Amino acid sequence: MRPIELELGVIAQAAGSARLHIGATDVIVGVKVEVASPSPFAPTQGRLGVTVEFSPCASPVYQGRFGETYGEQIAAAIEASLAPSTRAGGAAAAAAAPANGGAAGASTSATATAAPTPSASGPSWGLDLGKLCISAGKTAWALYVDALVLNDDGNVVGAVSAATLAALVDTRIPKVEVTTDAAGEEEIELDDSPGAAWRLDVSRVPLVVTVAQVGSQCVVDLAAPEERCSSSALHVAVNRAGQVCGATSSGRAGVEASMLLAMTETAQRLAPGLWEQIMRFLQSPAR
Amino acid sequence: MEFVSPEGLRLDGRRPRELRRINCQLDVLSNADGSAIFEMGNTKVLAAVFGPHAVTRRSELREEGALVVCEYSMAAFSTGERRRRGKGDRRSTELSMVIRNTLEQAVITELLPRSQIDVYVQVLQADGGTRCAAINAAVLALAAAGVPLRDLVAGCAAGYLDGTALLDLNYTEDSGGGPDLCVALAPRLDSLYLVQMDNRLPVDTFQAVMELAREGCRTISGVMRAALLEHTQRLAVARGITAAV
C-alpha cells in the first residue's frame, strides 16, 4: 500500500475530524454530534448517519449530482462497518453496489464470513451506540460522520474508512448531565469544559480494505489509472483481530467465486497491521 | 446581545475595523490547474480551477471569450449546526451564480475564446463571510492557474451593529439582525464587481459601511498579493529561472 499521511483536528467546528492522503487521494472526514431523540426501534441507543460526498474540486466530473450514487454506496459500506447493531442478526452484509459513477450492470453481493461472536458488554464489532444514549427513550447523541473527497487517485473507500477511524479517535463528546426539575421535566445540561469530554471506544471498529481483480491477480490500494484496468473489486470490513465484519462487491464484471476467497484472505491479512499502524500513529505524540 | 462593548471590543475581541486573521495556501490539490485555500478566522474555503480547456457542451461554446462555470458547495461538517445539504439547494445555487458573475468580470475572457474555465468552491468551515472567502479563494486559484485577470479582486463584508460599522462579520455577528454588505473590489481599477446587501440601512450609514468594506477589500487584496508573489518566487527558483546566489 502507498504511505498514508494523516492530520487530526482539521475542522475546528467538528467534534472530531481527520484529513488523510494516500497517494494523491485526499479525503476529509468530519464527525459531528447533536442531541436528538433516539429511534423508536432502538430507544437505548444513539443514532448514526454516514455520508460521503465527492467535491467537484476533485474533478469537473463530479459537478452537479454526478458521483452522488457512488458516494451513497460508499457511505452505506462504511455505515455498515460502524454499526452492526442497527441491523437484525448482528453479522450482516451490505447491499451490492454497481460500478463507479453509476454505470449500468448488476453485480453480486457477498455475505460475511467468520462473523465475530457478540460479547456481553456490547456489540460484536463497530461502535457501541448504547454509549451514546443520554436518557433512555427520550434523548441520545446522534453521531454524524461526513466524508468529503477532495481528490481521487484511487482507493477512495479505503481512504474514507481509515480517515473515519482517525476522526472517531479525534472525536470529543461533551459530558451531559440530566436533571429532573420540579415539574418532572428532564433537562439536559452540556458540560462544555475541555476536560469533561469523553472519547469513543474504537477498539472494535473495523477497517474496510478494497481488494481488486486485475487480470488474474488480487491487488490492493489501486491508484486511479490502475482502477480503470480492474474488472471487479471486493470491499471487506475487517477488525483488528482479523475477523471479517462485512463485505461489498463492486465492478462491472462479477467477482469470480475462486477469487472471492483469495480476496477475503488478502484483506484479512492486511487489515490488522494497518489498524495497528494507524492507531500507533494516532496515539504517538508526533501527531 | 451586546455586539460591541463600551470599550469598543467585539465578541471575539476585535476592534470594529479589524479583520480576522487571514491565511492563504496555494497549490493544495494536485489534480487541478490551480487551487487555493483561503482562511479568514474560522471560515475556510477551498477553490479549484480546471482550465482553460475545451468546452464540454459544444452548444455553449462562445466565440467571443471563455465560458466561466462555477459551483459552490458546503461540506456537511462546515456549519456549526450540521446540516445535510443536498447539492442544488437554493442558497448554493444562488451563490454559484453570484460568484460566477463576479469572476466572469475579473477574468479577461476575450483572450481565451472557445474555451471553458471551471471554478469549484468548497466551503470546509463556515463562520460568516463565506461568499467573500469563496471569491477570494477562487481569485487565488485562478491566478495560480495562470488565467489572465484584470485585477487582483478581493471580497469583504461589513455590517452595522450597536451603532458601529463593523468589518468582517463572523457568524454570530451576521445573525445579529443588522445589515450585511458584501462587496468585491478590483483595487487598481477601483471597480466594484459585486455589491450585495441584506437588510435595510440608512443612506449615511451605508456610506460608512461601504467605505469600510472597500478598505477591507484593499487590505485583503494586499495579503493575497503577498502570498501569490511568494509562491511565484518559490516556483521560479525551483524551476531554475532565477539564479539563486
Next chain:
Amino acid sequence: MAAAGAVAVKVRALVPGADVALIERVLNVHDAPSNTTFVCVGDEISTEGQEGFLRGHGTQVVDGKLVATVCGVVERVNKLIYVKTLNSRYNAEQGDVVVGRVADLAGKAWRVDLKSRQEAKLLLSAVHLPGGIQRRRNAEDELNMRSFFREGELISAEVQSVHADGSVALHTRSAKYGKLVCGQLLEVPPNLIKRQKQHFHTLEALGVELIIGCNGLVWVAPLRPDRLAAANAAAGGGAGSAGADEDEAAAAAPPPPPSRMQLEVVCRMANAIRVLTRLYMPVYPASIMATYEAAVEGEVALADMMEPGFLEAVVGQEAQRRSSAMQE
C-alpha cells in the same frame, strides 16, 4: 496477527506544504538576491522609459500604464515586454512534438485532447499511411478511420499549424509518430517542459523509449524493435537500402513481451519524472537521467522514490549542481 512477510504500511503526519518547505530550505529561496522581477496580478510593470515597446502575453494597459494580468516573471526581449507564467495550459506552436489522446472522430478528422485550451484536429489527410507512399485518401479510408486510431487511444504527433483563433492542426506524417501502446503516460505541467531539438529519445542501453511532449504529456515505454527501426529510419533518412530492409523485417515481427527488468527500468524512469514534477523542477533528458541515476546509485527501492528522503536527496543534488555551475 499480521502475516509474516507483510510489509507494514507507513502512516505518518500530514504536513501541508512539505514539498514546498523542502524546496525553500534547500534551494535558499529567501536568501536568493536576484535581479528577476516578480509580478502579481495588477502590479505595474515599469517601461523604463522604453519608447515604442511591444506589449506581450500577460500584460494589459490601464490608464496608460503597463499592468500584469498574471503572476510570473517579467521578461524583456529587445522591445518586447511580457510576463512569463509559471503555471498555465499548453500553448501550441508549429513544429511542437505532442502526445495526446483521441477524444472522438468527426468527419474526416480525429479530435485529439492535448490538455490544452482547445482540442486539436488531426485530419485524415495528415496521417502517415502504411507503406510510406503518398496517395489520395478515398472514401474507404474515411470509413476505416477507426482502424487507424480509435477513441481513447494515445498518439504522438507534430503540430502542423496554429490558426488565429487558437485552433491547432496536427500531423503524423512520419513513421516515428503514431499510436502509443504498452507504456506509462505521465502528466507534467507544460511549463516544466523546455522546447528542444529532440523530443523522441531512444535509450538503447536501458531499453527504454522516452517521448517528451511539449504539451506536458510524457511517454515512457520499453523499447520495441519496430520503434527502434522507426527511429533509425527517421534519423537515417533512407541512407543504405540494406539497413532499411533489416529494419523493415524487424518492424514486421510482433514485439516480444517486455522483461521484468525492462518494466522496472520504465517504472524507475516514470518515477524519476514524477519526482521532478513534484519538486517543480524542469523535465528534460538530462534532469530525468540525473534523477534516475541518483536512485540507482542510492539503491532506492522503486516505491521509495516518492518518499521525503529521496526527494530531499534530489533537491540537494540540484542545489549542488547549481552552485558548481555558478562557480564556473
